[in-house]
Amino acid sequence: MTELARSKCFPYSEDMLSFKGKVLEDNMSQLTYEWKLIDGKSIQREFTFEGFTHAIAFLNEVAEIAEAEGHHPDIHIFYNKVRIDLSTHAINGLSENDFIVAAKLDNRYP
16 A cells, blocks of 8 residues: 555645646656546546446445545546546646545555
């Protein structure tokens, strides 16, 4: 389990800046390779399951993590595939919270 997966999300204020450069690279390196950086403002990963009911069960686990952390991803479902998009809307980019939630998902679904 990574340090990020053991961390807890915390509230961000609008005056905080999004991750860029080395900080962004360092956080990306702590996630599985399946996470993709999108335009430097969000991260995205697609999960594939045996069927629709397995995908829905996964969504319920994502909801539990998101509620516990107070940080909610955008979720897209396509029958047996679920795409998770994470970004911190308040800062129009990526924050530590995005990487914490991603790491927690990696921990459950490596």
